[in-house]
Each structure stands twice: as C-alpha cells, then as structure tokens.
Amino acid sequence: MGKALSGTTFSTEDRVHYRQKVRRCLDVLALMLDRRDQCGPSFDTDSRRTGLEVELNLMDADGEPAMRNAEVLADLADPAFQTELGRFNLELNASPRLISGDGFGEYEEDLLESLGRAADRAAKSDAAIVLIGSLPTLTPDHLVLANLSANDRYQALNEQIAGARGEQFSVDIRGVERLQTANDSIAPEAACTSVQFHLQVPPERFAAQWNASQAVAAVQVAIGANSPYLHGRQLWAETRIALFEQATDTRPDELKAQGVRPRVWFGERWITSVFDLFEENVRYFPPLLPIIDDEDPIAVLEQGGVPHLGELRLHNGTVYRWNRPVYDVMAGRPHLRVENRVLPAGPTVVDMLANAAFYFGLTHRLADEERPVWSRLAFPVAEDNFHVAARRGMEATILWPGTGESPVTDLVRDTLLPKADEGLAMFGVDRRHRDRLLGVIDDRCRTGRNGATWQTEAVWSAEHHRNLDRSAALHDMLLRYSAHQQTNEPVHTWPID
Numbered sequence: 001m002g003k004a005l006s007g008t009t010f011s012t013e014d015r016v017h018y019r020q021k022v023r024r025c026l027d028v029l030a031l032m033l034d035r036r037d038q039c040g041p042s043f044d045t046d047s048r049r050t051g052l053e054v055e056l057n058l059m060d061a062d063g064e065p066a067m068r069n070a071e072v073l074a075d076l077a078d079p080a081f082q083t084e085l086g087r088f089n090l091e092l093n094a095s096p097r098l099i100s101g102d103g104f105g106e107y108e109e110d111l112l113e114s115l116g117r118a119a120d121r122a123a124k125s126d127a128a129i130v131l132i133g134s135l136p137t138l139t140p141d142h143l144v145l146a147n148l149s150a151n152d153r154y155q156a157l158n159e160q161i162a163g164a165r166g167e168q169f170s171v172d173i174r175g176v177e178r179l180q181t182a183n184d185s186i187a188p189e190a191a192c193t194s195v196q197f198h199l200q201v202p203p204e205r206f207a208a209q210w211n212a213s214q215a216v217a218a219v220q221v222a223i224g225a226n227s228p229y230l231h232g233r234q235l236w237a238e239t240r241i242a243l244f245e246q247a248t249d250t251r252p253d254e255l256k257a258q259g260v261r262p263r264v265w266f267g268e269r270w271i272t273s274v275f276d277l278f279e280e281n282v283r284y285f286p287p288l289l290p291i292i293d294d295e296d297p298i299a300v301l302e303q304g305g306v307p308h309l310g311e312l313r314l315h316n317g318t319v320y321r322w323n324r325p326v327y328d329v330m331a332g333r334p335h336l337r338v339e340n341r342v343l344p345a346g347p348t349v350v351d352m353l354a355n356a357a358f359y360f361g362l363t364h365r366l367a368d369e370e371r372p373v374w375s376r377l378a379f380p381v382a383e384d385n386f387h388v389a390a391r392r393g394m395e396a397t398i399l400w401p402g403t404g405e406s407p408v409t410d411l412v413r414d415t416l417l418p419k420a421d422e423g424l425a426m427f428g429v430d431r432r433h434r435d436r437l438l439g440v441i442d443d444r445c446r447t448g449r450n451g452a453t454w455q456t457e458a459v460w461s462a463e464h465h466r467n468l469d470r471s472a473a474l475h476d477m478l479l480r481y482s483a484h485q486q487t488n489e490p491v492h493t494w495p496i497d
Helices: 012-034 069-076 103-124 152-165 187-191 203-224 239-247 253-257 274-284 297-302 310-316 349-366 379-395 408-427 431-447 451-465 470-485
Strands: 050-059 081-083 089-093 128-130 169-174 178-183 194-201 323-330 333-344 397-400 404-407
Touching: 012 274, 012 297, 012 310, 050 103, 050 349, 069 081, 069 089, 069 103, 089 103, 103 128, 103 349, 103 431, 128 470, 169 239, 178 187, 187 239, 194 203, 194 349, 203 274, 203 323, 203 333, 203 349, 203 379, 203 397, 203 408, 203 431, 239 379, 274 310, 274 323, 310 323, 333 349, 349 408, 349 431, 379 397, 379 408, 379 451, 397 408, 404 408, 408 431, 451 470
Parallel strands: none
Antiparallel strands: 050 089, 050 128, 050 194, 081 089, 169 178, 194 333, 323 333, 397 404
8 A cells, every 4th residue: 555654634734735746646647648659758559568467465364364464564574565554464566577488387386485484474473364355254353543553554545534534433334144244444345355367458459458456356256256244244245345335435425425436446437548437436436545745746847767656656555445456667668557456465475466467468358359248238237237237246247248147157158268368378378277267267157156156165165064053153164175275286176064
C-alpha cells in the first residue's frame, strides 16, 4: 500500500493544495498521452511484462490468526515481502517477468521458493503461511483497530475513511446464511486477501485490455472463488467481494441515495482511453491522504523529463476498482498497467498460476477481436454477472454474447478456454505450460470444484459425518486445507474426507 507516513494530521490547506496538484498531474498525463507520437517522454510500448502480488495469512498451530507479521518480516529481511493491513497479513511481490516461453515455470519456481522461505521464518514465530481468500477462523474480536499493522499509513487511512463515513461501517451479507455486523474501523478489510495480476500494455491498447478484463471478471470470480466463510457463516462463494465493498464504504445512506459512487467500484461504463479512468477518479472521489510531493510535473515535462505524478498515483491507490489503471515509471520510462484485483489468494501456487494463465490469455485474445465482446455486452450486465458469480461461484449462470445465459462451467469449457489458449500462444507461452495450467481450469470446471466448494464440502462432512460444531469444523477444515496446500496439487484433486 505504499510508503509509511510520519504524521496523520491534514489541514484544510493540505487538501486544497493536494486537489490542485492532483488536477495538475491529470493535465500532465493528458499531455503525455496526446504527445506520445510526437515529442515528450516515450511510453514503454515494447514490453508485455506481467506481475503477481499475493496477500498471505498467518495462522497458529490451532488454525487461529497469528498477529505476528512484524516478527516474521523482521526475520525475513526480504524486500519482496511487505506488511498488509492486518497484523496477520503479509504481501509477496513476485519479480515482474514475461510469460513467453518458460515464464510461468519461472513464476512457479520463484513463488514456491519465496513461500517456502517465508514458511521457515514464520515457523520460528510459531506461525504458518496460508493462501486463502478469507481466513475462516476469524472472528469479530480479531478484526479490530488494535490489530492493524504497525504502519502510520494504515492508521492514517483508517482515520480518513472512518472520518468520511462519519458512523460505523455496517456489513450485511445475505448468502447461504446471513451475517450482520458493524465495526468502527476498516479492520474487517484485512479479512480480504487476494492475488493481483499486472499486465503492462501500450496506451493505445489500454482501453481494450481494461474492457476485456471487466467483461471476464465474473468468469474469473466464479471459477476461482475461495472465500465462502466469514465469522462462522457460510455466505457467498466469494464473500471477499461483498465484504470489501461494504467494509470500506465511505458513504452514509444519504449519499448512497444520492448516487455517490463507492470507493470499491466495478465502474459504470466501457472506456475509450486510460485517461477516462484517471479522470473519473479525480472527478468523483475526494482525496483521502493529501500527501504532497516536491515534484512540479509540468516543469519536469517541459524540461524533457519523466514526471512521476505522485499525487495522482496516490489518489488512484485509494479508489479500489476491481480492475485498476496503473501509471508507473521504470528505468526512466513511463508505462501503463492493468491491475486485475478480482481473485482471492490460493488455494495453491499452481491454482493461482492457472488463474493467471486463463486471465492473461483470455483477455489478450478478447482485446484483439474485431467485434469485441464489450460492444455486445451492456456494462450493467457485466456488473450483474460479477455479483452473481461472487454469490454462486461454480454454480453461477451468466449472460455472455453469442451464448445467452450459460452455466459458467459450460461457457468456460466450450468457448473461453480455446480463446485463452490462443491468447497464450500469441504471448509465446510454451505449449506444456498452456496445457498444464489451462488443464487445471478445465478439470476444475469438469469436476465443479474450486476452493470455495472444497471448503464448504469439507465443513459439511466434518459437521455431518463427525458431528463437529461449526467452529470446530472450520478449524479442522483450515488445518487440512493448509496441509493440502503444501503439496501444490490443484484443489480439484483434494479429497474431502
């Protein structure tokens, strides 16, 4: 989530100055995009680098959340690992790379090695690493302000979001069961642990890549769901979606009634340029963290330099789109990325890489079609698909151009997997990686089992075959889940009993 803060008090003047600076950054970005074929800094349009960020949970030997990330990070001393919101969270940033050739094999080796090293260090603090969308043994007593990570930034973010809300954050999730709860901080957001995929794209292809990502978000969530439990209740297949949307909502009921946009946002339209997204962020959302850089972006641009646009990037980081635009500068060159944020972490490294291969391949192929899917799919339908998929998971039926309403598993196997394979071939991904990783997706759809279904089936078995109560069944399931995770065998192959 970025650099720490040394202080958390912001004046009215800070906010006014920050808002002006953000708008100046937006103007500079517009100039850079307009001039990219003439003069000024040249966007990196050659590389198709990808990136992976994985959020992790820490648990103790009994399956309880372990509030020890500071100890584990100190022992790791590895810049690839960072704090996350909760004291039971960590984040792992894999080194960016191309997926052509053996890229997925390199990702797998890198992630397994890094996670193995982290597991060794965590064990010294009597903790274990778990890749899961929401730790099912969390209770409301765990998700409190005192359990935010020791980082000034998180404290400041909490103060600003809670202040904007002006009242408790209410959560009301109606799924298989119902959960109603309230909290006076953003701590419940720490229950949402995700994997994020980054894809670097040229400015002229950004809109197509983002639109394709929005169109397939529902499919991703349905087949990758891994968060069916929260506070002991079985809710959505991917409860993390509903929790994140509600637990950080800065709008009281009156602003919701007025149509004010939520900060956790699917969006409201297809775009024609990356500028559309940055401009919406500035137009619709007030600043949360008005931290001002010394850089004068106009002066930097006029002198032939590459502006970092710090204020615009920080503001962008406090608008939680499920597919987020990213502007960054590497090796002195600006570039753009789509950050895909819809999926939960886990269940295994191979499952996450299968999800990545499906996403990268499918969106690359869809973005290249002459008659793109988003020209035949109304945006509100794409959003409805997304929430239906989060609720129903593998059992979801969604609307897709050319097929109408289809079970998501049939849509994937009959229509989308061949397109994903074509897209990966366009990237130059080696055939053995395409077959292996897309084969995981195919088998997951064939068996109807992803992380969410395995969890619910394992809990049902513990409750009905061994007469465990819900709490004991969740703890039992999590310990078995953790053991299976160490094998790196895909979740659809895991035994239930």
